[in-house]
Amino acid sequence: MKKFFVFGIVVCLIFSAVSYGYAKMGKEGLRLRDGEFEIPPEIQKAASVSELRPFLDSEDQFTRMAAVRRLGEIEKRKAVSLLINQFEREPYRVLMAPEGAPLVKLEIIRTLERIGGEEAKFALLGILRTYWERGPKVKNRRQFNFDGDYTTVVPLTLKALYKWSQDKDVFAIAKEIALSEDVKKFHTEGKIGENSWKIYLKGNMIEKGILDDKDSARYLLDLVEDLLGAGCGKIGLMKVEAARNILGNELKESALSSLKEELEEEFAKEPRGPKGSFTKRHNKLRNEISYLKRILKRKNKYKKN
Secondary structure, three states: OHHHHHHHHHHHHHHHHHHHHHHHHHHHHHHHHOOOOOOOHHHHOOOOHHHHHHHHOOOOHHHHHHHHHHHHHHHHHHHHHHHHHHHHHOOOOOOOOOOOOOHHHHHHHHHHHHHOHHHHHHHHHHHHHHHHHHOOOOOOHHHHHHOHHHHHHHHHHHHHHHHHOOOHHHHHHHHHHHOOHHHHHHOOOOHHHHHHHHHHHHHHHHHOOOOOHHHHHHHHHHHHHHHHHOOOHHHHHHHHHHHHHHHHHOOOHHHHHHHHHHHHHHHHHOOOOHHHOOOHHHHHHHHHHHHHHHHHHHHHHHHHO
């Protein structure tokens, strides 16, 4: 009995150590996946492609990742073709994220976004088309989450392409993804669906001539209220999240504050229903005002911090 007791304690200690190791690796993996790291001094000193080459050829994934960031800093737009070559050299990782996240590829995508310009845009479009047309490397598409490469590269590339929402090629592929059966079946939660809908919504507003921040906010608020009022389901909720993301993160505080004041005036002037009751229009305006207040409060909190 005593031996079994001791054996049980040893097993528990080993399990705890392994669990702690995985948790630590998971946290570090999440930071690296999100690009939260400093370039090591020995790589920061590199001032040319030839000096960076040993680091780009390293077997260590983090070393290559840091070298990619430095490459973008020193070469800027000249680095695009080198970054694409590096992307194509990187192994495909069919393993769940964060451990399965292709860290070097993700840093290449972020670096291309920072570089900007036509070449970078076309490079990002090429990555997105390749991944989307090929799909996840799993037997059953419902198990797409097991493909850490696909589930991190596709949403991050869409995020990087957001600033080119007005571009017809970017808008076209975002629309294709947003309206696809794959998004309806598999991506109603997560960033693939939401990020494609962000570009689609932004592109739609640009097509309709809705360019001013205040007009954009009114359009998005109306869209959110209409979707929620109709009992929108998973697809609708995904559109709502995309619209709210643009509202909360992309539009200027001054425009949101000005719109809030306009909506408050409209609320006060809106005729009441029987016995002074609120109408549907009152309720819609009240919801929109309340949401704008929450956004502005959050922005003020971040400003103070």
